[in-house]
Amino acid sequence: MNLPPYRLALKGITKSFPGVLANDAVDLALQAGEIHALLGENGAGKSTLVKILYGVLQADAGEILWHGSPVEIGSPAAARKLGIAMVFQHFSLFETLTVAENVWLGIDKTEPLAVVAGKVRETSERYGLPLDPNRHVHELSVGERQRIEIVRCLLQNPELLVMDEPTSVLTPQEADRLFETLRRLAAEGMTILYISHKLDEIRALCGKATILRGGKRVAEAVPAEESSRSLARLMIGQDFAEAERKPDEGRIGAKRLTVGGLTIASTSPFGTPLDKVSFEIRGGEILGMAGVAGNGQAELISALIGEEKVPVGMLALDGTDIGDKGPAERRSLGLAVVPEERQGRSAVPELTLAENALLTGHQRFSLVRHGLVQAADAARRAGEIISRFAVKANGPQAEARGLSGGNLQKFIIGREIGQAPGVFVASAPTWGVDAGAAAAIHQAIIDLAATGAAVLIISQDLDELMVMSDRICAICAGRVSPAIDRAEATTERIGLMMGGSFTVAGEAA
Amino acid sequence: MSHKKVPLLRLEPRAETARVMVYAAPLIAVVLTLIGGSVLFALMGFAPHVALYNFFIAPISDTYGLSELAVKATPLVLIAIGLSLGFRANVWNIGAEGQLTIGALFGGMVALALNDLTGWYILPLEIIAGVLAGMAWAAIPAFLRTRFNTNEILVSLMLTYIAQLLLNLLVHGVLRDPAALGFPQSKAFSDSTLLPTILDGTRVTSSTIITLLIVGIAWVVVAKSFVGFQIRVAGLAPAAARYAGFRQPRLVWMTLLAGGGLAGLAGIFEVAGPIGQLQPTISPGYGFTAIIVAFLGRLHPLGILLAGLLVALSYLGGEAVQINMGMPLAVTGVFQGMLLFFLLACDVLVSYRIRWRGTGQGAVTGARAAKG
Numbered sequence: 001m002n003l004p005p006y007r008l009a010l011k012g013i014t015k016s017f018p019g020v021l022a023n024d025a026v027d028l029a030l031q032a033g034e035i036h037a038l039l040g041e042n043g044a045g046k047s048t049l050v051k052i053l054y055g056v057l058q059a060d061a062g063e064i065l066w067h068g069s070p071v072e073i074g075s076p077a078a079a080r081k082l083g084i085a086m087v088f089q090h091f092s093l094f095e096t097l098t099v100a101e102n103v104w105l106g107i108d109k110t111e112p113l114a115v116v117a118g119k120v121r122e123t124s125e126r127y128g129l130p131l132d133p134n135r136h137v138h139e140l141s142v143g144e145r146q147r148i149e150i151v152r153c154l155l156q157n158p159e160l161l162v163m164d165e166p167t168s169v170l171t172p173q174e175a176d177r178l179f180e181t182l183r184r185l186a187a188e189g190m191t192i193l194y195i196s197h198k199l200d201e202i203r204a205l206c207g208k209a210t211i212l213r214g215g216k217r218v219a220e221a222v223p224a225e226e227s228s229r230s231l232a233r234l235m236i237g238q239d240f241a242e243a244e245r246k247p248d249e250g251r252i253g254a255k256r257l258t259v260g261g262l263t264i265a266s267t268s269p270f271g272t273p274l275d276k277v278s279f280e281i282r283g284g285e286i287l288g289m290a291g292v293a294g295n296g297q298a299e300l301i302s303a304l305i306g307e308e309k310v311p312v313g314m315l316a317l318d319g320t321d322i323g324d325k326g327p328a329e330r331r332s333l334g335l336a337v338v339p340e341e342r343q344g345r346s347a348v349p350e351l352t353l354a355e356n357a358l359l360t361g362h363q364r365f366s367l368v369r370h371g372l373v374q375a376a377d378a379a380r381r382a383g384e385i386i387s388r389f390a391v392k393a394n395g396p397q398a399e400a401r402g403l404s405g406g407n408l409q410k411f412i413i414g415r416e417i418g419q420a421p422g423v424f425v426a427s428a429p430t431w432g433v434d435a436g437a438a439a440a441i442h443q444a445i446i447d448l449a450a451t452g453a454a455v456l457i458i459s460q461d462l463d464e465l466m467v468m469s470d471r472i473c474a475i476c477a478g479r480v481s482p483a484i485d486r487a488e489a490t491t492e493r494i495g496l497m498m499g500g501s502f503t504v505a506g507e508a509a
Numbered sequence: 510m511s512h513k514k515v516p517l518l519r520l521e522p523r524a525e526t527a528r529v530m531v532y533a534a535p536l537i538a539v540v541l542t543l544i545g546g547s548v549l550f551a552l553m554g555f556a557p558h559v560a561l562y563n564f565f566i567a568p569i570s571d572t573y574g575l576s577e578l579a580v581k582a583t584p585l586v587l588i589a590i591g592l593s594l595g596f597r598a599n600v601w602n603i604g605a606e607g608q609l610t611i612g613a614l615f616g617g618m619v620a621l622a623l624n625d626l627t628g629w630y631i632l633p634l635e636i637i638a639g640v641l642a643g644m645a646w647a648a649i650p651a652f653l654r655t656r657f658n659t660n661e662i663l664v665s666l667m668l669t670y671i672a673q674l675l676l677n678l679l680v681h682g683v684l685r686d687p688a689a690l691g692f693p694q695s696k697a698f699s700d701s702t703l704l705p706t707i708l709d710g711t712r713v714t715s716s717t718i719i720t721l722l723i724v725g726i727a728w729v730v731v732a733k734s735f736v737g738f739q740i741r742v743a744g745l746a747p748a749a750a751r752y753a754g755f756r757q758p759r760l761v762w763m764t765l766l767a768g769g770g771l772a773g774l775a776g777i778f779e780v781a782g783p784i785g786q787l788q789p790t791i792s793p794g795y796g797f798t799a800i801i802v803a804f805l806g807r808l809h810p811l812g813i814l815l816a817g818l819l820v821a822l823s824y825l826g827g828e829a830v831q832i833n834m835g836m837p838l839a840v841t842g843v844f845q846g847m848l849l850f851f852l853l854a855c856d857v858l859v860s861y862r863i864r865w866r867g868t869g870q871g872a873v874t875g876a877r878a879a880k881g
Binding site: 305306307326327328329330331339341344345346347348349350351355358359360362368371372373375 | 729733734735736738741742745746748749751752753754755756
């Protein structure tokens with residue numbers, strides 16, 4: 001009975017931050033050649049654990065065993081030296097450099113660039129990650145950029161590859177391709193630690209799952225033997241109500257939002273200009289817009305908010321042209337837009353929740369009188385949002401940065417929905433939000449539509465769009481496809497639309 | 510356990526800023542400045558306790574000393590209040606010295622033009638001229654930033670030198686008093702163009718009372734008004750300000766005009782107050798020192814009031830040690846520099862903690878010690 005030691009074992013890892021016990025005696029054991037899921041809600045301690053494992057943070061207590069012997073991982077460089085590589089959710093690539101140059105910058109520069117370029121080509125071909133080393137990063141799709149990060153890791157021949165929410169930026173087809181690669185790597189003996197909140201994916205890909213809740217390891221499961229719902233229950237620790245959209249719920253009202261031939265240049269050099277974007281949404285209707293990040297979503301959101309004004313005749317709210325109106329005017333006319341970025345855009349981290357309620361709610365909540373802020377009213381409004389949307393926060397005077405991503409998003413969505421908008425637009429409303437909070441957000445949006453509001457949801461999460469939408473369209477390279485009814489929408493068909501094949505997808509109907 | 514490529518000391522962001530430290534940092538900075546000052550005095554061969562007494566206590570040990578403190582603090586507080594509004598919105602007006610100079614020059618020219626008249630309207634006219642001139646000078650960086658996206662730090666700073674040269678040109682030229690025996694200075698202001706003193710035997714004028722009023726108004730703007738909220742959001746998260754629809758150019762204009770106007774007001778208060786005429790040098794660097802005052806006061810009106818008094822004391826103290834102990838004038842600047850340096854250092858510890866390496870896992874946090 002002399003089993004080989006685990007490739008990596010974490011024992012009793014404990015890490016506290018002021019006021020929070022992020023990891024509480026967490027154990028994790030990874031074997032050679034396994035794909036192991038690390039599951040948990042936001043704030044469950046996944047990132048902290050991974051940062052400790054990758055040397056970004058140091059544990060207060062506990063032990064890390066690498067091939068059975070204790071090690072101390074003082075920095076990411078030390079982790080890489082041991083054979084641990086990590087693909088982050090947010091890439092660190094230089095847009096103006098080529099693929100090979102980016103890889104070369106990230107490794108020990110003992111080899112000439114040309115040799116590295118050759119290795120990039122070889123590795124990418126070997127693992128089915130097609131990548132041209134000589135192309136510039138800014139020309140590449142997000143999926144291709146992720147491949148650079150993966151290839152960069154693979155060049156170091158790691159024994160453990162950590163992947164943080166890798167599919168959040170991919171089309172379904174790209175995700176499938178990535179899974180093939182990961183399975184191949186595991187078959188060759190590499191260990192993969194896979195962090196995700198997409199439970200279907202984990203069930204399809206991972207042999208084992210470690211589940212964290214509130215900083216503690218609460219369970220180890222075999223995902224294939226669980227249902228998505230049972231996994232979610234383990235994560236949350238209780239049952240939750242999933243959002244439900246009844247078919248043909250009183251929609252087909254009057255046209256509320258009309259976008260006609262919206263064509264604008266992007267303000268950022270690597271942005272995507274919008275090209276004759278047209279769609280309309282009626283009262284009571286939810287339109288879903290699929291698309292891989294960076295295909296014009298940011299520009300569309302910016303144009304809808306009113307940060308960038310647009311020519312007359314391209315944007316109408318309840319029949320009124322709003323192209324030349326600013327964000328505050330549009331909001332007072334009943335248009336609420338929630339962009340993807342929470343910290344620093346739809347909320348100010350350093351301000352209290354009451355002040356964040358004031359940020360967009362000052363008009364429709366009438367929180368300003370004679371130029372003075374009505375602080376008590378703002379606090380009351382924030383309190384209402386907190387209780388109505390079950391936001392976990394220390395009251396209206398809590399700072400926004402103290403909230404977990406999901407809770408802050410619930411607050412933001414609550415703030416916008418609380419203003420009873422006629423048109424509601426949200427980009428990635430449940431991105432990085434745990435299942436319980438996501439269900440609450442979905443239900444709130446569905447309820448809003450039921451009151452006769454027109455809703456647009458821009459998301460990369462197809463499951464979300466399938467649950468929520470009446471019609472689904474896709475955005476690709478700044479163009480928006482015609483919308484199809486949800487009944488006709490399949491993952492494959494939307495995937496094609498996301499890839500830009502609008503006509504093929506349309507003809508299939 | 511064998512890797513060695515870890516720095517001995519590094520800064521790690523705190524999960525949350527320590528509330529107490531936000532207010533304690535300026536006090537710690539003051540204490541550190543006193544310690545640093547003692548070392549400096551000792552190195553220069555003076556007994557530290559005597560020097561510190563002469564620097565900090567002696568200047569304000571009588572009524573006249575206290576009144577001089579008010580005279581020096583008035584322009585500092587006035588300018589710092591204006592600058593703090595901009596700094597809160599990430600609008601970096603570094604040219605208050607120039608706006609002060611232009612305010613003094615144009616306000617002073619109005620005073621000289623009306624020098625022989627009497628009437629209640631003369632002083633208000635002069636003051637309005639000074640404020641408008643300061644605002645006009647600040648409008649240049651505001652226009653260039655909102656229209657051409659230029660950097661207001663450079664523009665406002667460079668305009669300071671232009672303002673000073675303009676003042677020089679005029680007091681050496683058309684504004685020179687023919688009776689001044691060739692000295693570059695204007696005629697002395699007449700009584701009707703001078704601010705009345707409010708305490709007999711001192712140089713304290715009604716400008717001090719107006720400054721206190723402005724501190725009160727600024728507090729309402731910063732703490733209670735919606736404009737103050739917009740300024741704060743623009744400074745903390747520009748993207749959120751755009752999202753909310755707070756118009757950035759308008760905030761740039763408003764904060765620069767407020768800064769320029771108050772600096773101009775400080776300028777006319779100086780020439781119509783303690784100085785009493787136009788001369789080549791109007792301010793001993795109040796416009797620049799006010800930057801220190803604004804930050805030392807945490808960009809908060811009441812904090813600025815306290816910080817203004819402290820920094821004014823450093824001017825008086827510098828003069829006192831110069832006269833009583835024969836120290837060089839540069840001591841004042843060194844003191845102010847140390848104060849700002851220690852303040853910035855303490856600020857780092859408000860949002861970061863120091864991590865020491867080499868003590869193994871669960872390294873000791875150095876910042877805890879500073880937290881007290």
